[in-house]
Amino acid sequence: MPVSATSSLVAPTPHDNSNIFRRSANFHPTIWGDHFIQYVSEPMEIDEIMKQIVMLKEKVSKMLVLMNESATRPLEEANLIDSIQRLGLYHHFEHEIGEVLQHIHNSYVENGAITLNEDLHCVALVFRLLRQQGYHILPDVFKKFKNEQGNFNETLFGDVEGMISLFEVTHMRIHGEDILDEAFVFTSSHLEMMTPQLSLSLAAKVNHSLKWPLFKNLPRLVARYYISTYEEDPSHDATLLLLAKLDFNLLQKQHKKEAGELSKWWKDLDLETKFPFARNRIIELYFWSMGVYFEPQYSLGRRIMTKVLSLVSIIDDTYDVYGTIEELQLFTDAIERWDIKCMDFLPEYMKCVYNSLLDLYEEIEQEMAKEGRTLSAIYVKNELIRLVQSYFTEAKWFNSKYIPTVEEYVANGIVTSVNYLLTAISFIGMGSIATQETFRWLTNRPKIVSASCIIGRLVNDLLSNEKRGHVASAIECYMKQYGVSREDAINEISRQVTNAWKDINENLLHPIQVPKPLLIRVLNLTRAIDVMYKEEDGYTHSLRLTKNYIQSIMLNPCQI
Numbered sequence: 309m310p311v312s313a314t315s316s317l318v319a320p321t322p323h324d325n326s327n328i329f330r331r332s333a334n335f336h337p338t339i340w341g342d343h344f345i346q347y348v349s350e351p352m353e354i355d356e357i358m359k360q361i362v363m364l365k366e367k368v369s370k371m372l373v374l375m376n377e378s379a380t381r382p383l384e385e386a387n388l389i390d391s392i393q394r395l396g397l398y399h400h401f402e403h404e405i406g407e408v409l410q411h412i413h414n415s416y417v418e419n420g421a422i423t424l425n426e427d428l429h430c431v432a433l434v435f436r437l438l439r440q441q442g443y444h445i446l447p448d449v450f451k452k453f454k455n456e457q458g459n460f461n462e463t464l465f466g467d468v469e470g471m472i473s474l475f476e477v478t479h480m481r482i483h484g485e486d487i488l489d490e491a492f493v494f495t496s497s498h499l500e501m502m503t504p505q506l507s508l509s510l511a512a513k514v515n516h517s518l519k520w521p522l523f524k525n526l527p528r529l530v531a532r533y534y535i536s537t538y539e540e541d542p543s544h545d546a547t548l549l550l551l552a553k554l555d556f557n558l559l560q561k562q563h564k565k566e567a568g569e570l571s572k573w574w575k576d577l578d579l580e581t582k583f584p585f586a587r588n589r590i591i592e593l594y595f596w597s598m599g600v601y602f603e604p605q606y607s608l609g610r611r612i613m614t615k616v617l618s619l620v621s622i623i624d625d626t627y628d629v630y631g632t633i634e635e636l637q638l639f640t641d642a643i644e645r646w647d648i649k650c651m652d653f654l655p656e657y658m659k660c661v662y663n664s665l666l667d668l669y670e671e672i673e674q675e676m677a678k679e680g681r682t683l684s685a686i687y688v689k690n691e692l693i694r695l696v697q698s699y700f701t702e703a704k705w706f707n708s709k710y711i712p713t714v715e716e717y718v719a720n721g722i723v724t725s726v727n728y729l730l731t732a733i734s735f736i737g738m739g740s741i742a743t744q745e746t747f748r749w750l751t752n753r754p755k756i757v758s759a760s761c762i763i764g765r766l767v768n769d770l771l772s773n774e775k776r777g778h779v780a781s782a783i784e785c786y787m788k789q790y791g792v793s794r795e796d797a798i799n800e801i802s803r804q805v806t807n808a809w810k811d812i813n814e815n816l817l818h819p820i821q822v823p824k825p826l827l828i829r830v831l832n833l834t835r836a837i838d839v840m841y842k843e844e845d846g847y848t849h850s851l852r853l854t855k856n857y858i859q860s861i862m863l864n865p866c867q868i
């Protein structure tokens with residue numbers, strides 16, 4: 309897909325700006341202001357904590373090795389691994405966990421089928437852990453929980469833990485797994501009905517699972533929640549809990565500092581004053597980037613991703629809300645040419661974002677040069693150009709009141725979901741495993757990334773379609789094309805989202821085409837959408853759920 313300039317630049321005719329009708333979206337102002345800037349100069353004082361963490365890690369590592377050597381109790385092993393993962397510690401024990409799961413696979417799986425003769429919770433837990441690891445396990449093992457009529461047994465209603473575990477599994481289902489489609493309907497509907505009869509704590513657990521299923525949640529949010537519930541469980545392992553808390557707090561300090569540095573960068577550019585019509589959400593964007601990779605070594609990736617997103621967000625608002633079609637033509641041309649000289653041809657207010665974008669691209673090039681990966685930067689530039697071209701297509705459609713077909717809309721909308729660009733940027737932060745070959749793979753629009761883009765576009769449309777002042781959303785396109793009600797269109801679009809998740813899940817199973825850590829970035833990008841667009845557009849309206857997320861993982865430390 310070559311990128312080329314589509315029209316020539318001409319200097320804008322001087323005009324009286326005050327006569328131009330400009331739309332306004334009235335976005336709420338920043339919640340955070342300069343709050344995070346104070347953390348830039350806060351001392352890290354990590355030596356003592358690091359020593360403690362190293363010691364605790366050794367203990368947990370020994371626990372895993374010992375368990376693997378004496379491996380006779382799969383439930384115990386699976387529970388330990390599950391706790392380590394939920395507590396946000398997986399990255400410390402990747403190797404040991406891999407060994408234990410391999411052992412479980414060798415001992416309890418034959419021809420893809422789990423042979424464990426255990427209760428629903430145990431079977432579902434082992435299934436989930438193995439599938440998460442990439443093993444292609446068959447869901448036939450759940451047949452034994454069905455009755456002669458082929459329905460799931462009503463006796464399972466008494467087994468809330470088992471029902472929750474099965475519900476969690478269903479989010480990893482792939483195409484053709486009818487039994488897991490049925491299990492999803494069975495568990496979600498019955499768990500919801502059961503909550504009034506449960507104890508307060510169990511009902512809270514059920515409600516949390518229903519709203520934030522593990523597989524679709526962001527790992528830091530999972531960790532913060534689980535650290536508090538694990539502590540309340542009398543059978544918790546004290547070593548594991550202490551390690552989780554210390555590690556969480558240490559990382560939180562790093563995240564706060566990084567967010568503070570980005571806040572300062574944003575403030576120094578003074579983009580808030582220069583683009584009063586745009587959303588001012590630098591901290592929300594850092595949270596988004598942290599969702600993609602939270603681990604300490606990905607600081608560069610988080611920095612670059614947040615900066616790019618903050619400029620993309622201004623550009624999106626310019627195309628959706630503020631810019632006239634003539635101005636947008638000029639900006640699109642300038643981006644296609646990618647040349648600082650184009651600044652002279654842009655309206656005054658656009659110059660700053662154009663200049664900042666070119667500066668940022670230079671920063672990315674320099675960072676990549678340090679790692680001997682200069683060529684990688686070009687993929688980011690190409691994705692940015694495609695994004696802006698697609699924004700312009702939407703603006704032209706809106707301007708001419710054209711309602712595209714669903715196919716036309718989605719082909720363009722998967723680009724404006726921003727996830728192709730974000731995947732390329734996430735690879736920038738992954739070091740040498742993101743080779744030229746993997747970037748080329750990305751350029752060929754692999755299914756897993758396209759599915760993530762489809763989810764990004766459609767979920768955004770499902771949650772914000774009523775309030776949009778711009779191009780017709782997927783729902784409206786579908787309603788017009790097929791002459792159906794809004795409700796029917798929403799059902800169909802939701803079905804497409806479910807299917808796209810199945811594509812993602814399928815492409816995470818072995819054999820995989822690129823290193824798993826790169827695929828995890830795509831998964832996390834998609835999780836970020838699920839979290840951000842939970843009950844509302846939590847990016848635009850960040851005062852409620854998003855604010856709580858940020859407070860819980862970026863500000864509130866765990867009490868030791």
Ligand SMILES: CC(C)=CCC/C(C)=C/COP(=O)(O)OP(=O)(O)O
Pocket residue numbers: 593596617618620621624628724725726768772845847
């Ligand atoms: C993925 C991220 C964090 C991108 C940066 C900001 C952005 C464009 C958010 C989506 O806004 P929107 O809901 O207005 O998008 P659209 O205009 O495409 O509907």
